[in-house]
Amino acid sequence: MATNKLLLNKGLKYLAGALPLLFLGPAVIYNAFINKQNVWHYLVLAVGIIFCGIGVYLAFLGLKTMVKSLFND
Template sequence: MGLSLICMFLGPTLIYIAFSNQEKALYIPLLILSLLICGLAVYLAFIGLRTIMDSMFQQSSS
């Protein structure tokens, strides 16, 4: 969940930086990287929430 939180702030920040520098040569790679980081944030959030929910509602095997 901590990595997800970092990615949730880093991704939109990089998107803002990419869109504010559209005339630069690294515009497209930075935009692709930032979109991948945003996707990673969503993925990590789902994995973290699933882990938390599994630990809370785990069935007892006895």
């Protein structure tokens, strides 16, 4: 059983893209809750939630791709 290195690299790229979003999303959400008096509060909160959602999706996709590369059908 050989490892598909192309799929493994693709999965690592997805995880590398998810890592900054998983740190940036909660920081933006925290910033939105600190600045409630600002007019842009809801927009910043929505952007933070979108960052978190994309980060979780990319992490899931990366792990799924890595498992597929390690355990070929």
